[in-house]
Amino acid sequence: MTHKKKYTLAQLAELLDAKLTGDGQCEITGLATLQNAKSGQLSFLSNPSYAGQLKSCQASAILIDEKFLDSCPGYKLVTSSPYVAFAKATQLFDNSPIPPKGIHDSASVDTSAVLGKNVSIGPNAVIAANVSLGDDVVIAAGCYVGESVSLGNACKLHGNVTIYHRVVLGNNVEVHSGSVIGADGFGFAFDGRQSVKIHQLGGVKIGDNVEIGAGTTIDRGALEDTEIGNGVKIDNQVQIGHNCKIGEHSIICGCTGIAGSVTIGKYCIMGGGSGVVGHVTIADKVQVSAMSLVSQSIPEPGMYSTGTIQSKTSVWKRNAIRFQQLDSIAKRLKEIENSTDKK
């Protein structure tokens, strides 16, 4: 892949707030891993276990922490956080298409909508009544933005996103394709014969600097709003039920399912495919491992897990059958201990 952008090492040192060791005029045209980098590219060492690759790396320069200086031949951009500097570099070399400003002919924009400056609205996008869009908002092809939705500045909806009525997004919120924000929460009252729908009268309120992956769904609240805090990052195919509150800067990895009325603290990390049952509260700085189920509130920070560890199915089956006898095993063990104690 060829990137169109080009920077000298001197420029990069300044932009990435790093100290240059090497030729400031050396031109960098792209980024690559230590293993695959070629001349003209910038690489980085973040995970120390890859330090062995430094010597053979073909990159023209490497983002690196001071402590690895001696193991690294060639030009270096020295920084205390090579991974963060690399993240900033990806922004410099970003090669995604820039959407054209203005409203595409085929878009349907209600006359009551209020649009900020430099807005881009793509083909077949639909903007309903009383929508408010901040400056530099991008609404790509096929999006639906419902009645009275408000998007802050620099929000970006990729193609085919659906936002229901009265959802509020802060500034700089990015939503990937296929995601749906503000559909009805799943609420029914059973009358003994059938389920009576509880209409969902709340909305969804999303803070600033939130990213929402593809195919993710965030339901509107039953009476009050579902809330996503500032800086929260949500991966693909995540489901967030009605009335949830997700604390600032938490990370929700792909395929996670969060039932209704769950409160998650700040700086949490929900591992991929994890789940949380309804009405549970999770403290700040909790990490839940992949495919684990949180079925009780977690009042303290730390890492939590459920499940078992992979093994060959033949071996697993024998152990899984024994799991069914575990209470009996524990009781029988206790019995033996008791009889032994007596002797």
Added chain:
Amino acid sequence: MTHKKKYTLAQLAELLDAKLTGDGQCEITGLATLQNAKSGQLSFLSNPSYAGQLKSCQASAILIDEKFLDSCPGYKLVTSSPYVAFAKATQLFDNSPIPPKGIHDSASVDTSAVLGKNVSIGPNAVIAANVSLGDDVVIAAGCYVGESVSLGNACKLHGNVTIYHRVVLGNNVEVHSGSVIGADGFGFAFDGRQSVKIHQLGGVKIGDNVEIGAGTTIDRGALEDTEIGNGVKIDNQVQIGHNCKIGEHSIICGCTGIAGSVTIGKYCIMGGGSGVVGHVTIADKVQVSAMSLVSQSIPEPGMYSTGTIQSKTSVWKRNAIRFQQLDSIAKRLKEIENSTDKK
């Protein structure tokens, strides 16, 4: 949030089939929880564990069961099912936008389509050949309704729903955004070298009063129809494989995955993130807990589970490693028991 609708307590007593204790002229403008209700709002007590909040509740009136009358100051709407009455009240106060009748200029409606009375077809919606829509059907922006699809009266497709050819929906079926009904079931025959596609010749048949959440997929049958019974409620991001039969009034919570040719009985509840392997049959009134896997048929009603309970990862890991030794542990225990018996 301000609701535009307003009812007197006398009106609500009649509409919700409740007995009023208090001023029939008192005006109610919205709904709220016991904890957050303000003057002018109606609240409800359903879960007895919240009864302690009755005394300090600021609501103008409360939907309540007779047995809590004494603990509740202020006006009351007395009913034997406060939660069902609350559900009905949410319909009265529903504040979602009412879609305009008629066909939007930008919609593509095939001339062979047969439309009922008062149909609403939104911007960029596509209605293919030989589609039949009942009265009061709403097809929101960006939906695709395939060839020979039939929708009963009062069906509602929210924005960006896709319905493949020859899918049949009964009356009053609501489908939320991003959902896909009638895509090909996942069927291949392996010829020793590669997978040969089994074209899916069946359809999908959905009963009356079904609700389908956002981002849910229901596949068409291989030879016959996939069937969803009357009154079934399906949450977001649920996957239902080809040839499944879901019995009437069952509830499928979010992120549940049901493989092909599964039969689920009536009045079942599948917990969030649960799974069912293919060709399994589940009786009526079975409940499966969150993230549990059904890998064998369940012939009797009751609650079923798999998995383990959350703990700190450090503790979990020690136990999970021991799970791998469980068969050995059971055998060694048996050996000790045998040797003890001999003595």
Added chain:
Amino acid sequence: MTHKKKYTLAQLAELLDAKLTGDGQCEITGLATLQNAKSGQLSFLSNPSYAGQLKSCQASAILIDEKFLDSCPGYKLVTSSPYVAFAKATQLFDNSPIPPKGIHDSASVDTSAVLGKNVSIGPNAVIAANVSLGDDVVIAAGCYVGESVSLGNACKLHGNVTIYHRVVLGNNVEVHSGSVIGADGFGFAFDGRQSVKIHQLGGVKIGDNVEIGAGTTIDRGALEDTEIGNGVKIDNQVQIGHNCKIGEHSIICGCTGIAGSVTIGKYCIMGGGSGVVGHVTIADKVQVSAMSLVSQSIPEPGMYSTGTIQSKTSVWKRNAIRFQQLDSIAKRLKEIENSTDKK
């Protein structure tokens, strides 16, 4: 369901490469299971456990292996692979609508796009700049095909599919509705206060003869491409993270979540709802059972599992509580063994 296509048994014997026993002029108008077949239909016996249904089967002919000849009255199409022959027959009787050639008036096709012969572009589909479409490509209603995307011959995108920029599909790739290919991988560097986005500069490269179900998401790579090999079949609601490599002819069942930088070998089968943590490598011909989590690399072929087996929740709970004591149970057992040894 009535199929419009009709074949004589003589024609089917030739088309399916089977040996006919019976009347070559007998007309077949559709396919059905042994149990539900009627006169005029073709059925098949693949799973020997259904052999008992042969005698009462009403089908006009049956696709069958030689070894069941004697148990099968009536006409037969004899083949060594009845299931593969059945798969081929489903293609003959495929009754899905044939999309009209040409570009629908409401589609937006950038003037720089290069289109092959016999292309079909549906209503409201959007084809961005520098897209290349092979011959016989079908892009159904509401699809978005991003900048510089390349689709080989005979690719088919069902309605409301989203393909981000610079994604490459080989020949004969079918993508079902609601799926999203090429959204940003989930990458952030934490700077101690907030998450800094790692812009995803790679793309997605998909081989030939790949099928991708509905509501599936495949993320673009961080620096290099995410790669899906030839012949891979992916079910609905699967999530494939950035930088993954899925080997040829592997099968990924519904609701599976594969984290970033995972390498899966050839001819693998990932069971429904299974998961793989990041940076793991899985050998060829590995099978992972439903809802199992792969948290470590798998260097050898075979079947792998995690989890426990379903039981009544009351029973499960007692055993699950004992799981929390498993390390202690194992230690106490060892102690008893030691004390017994000493005697």
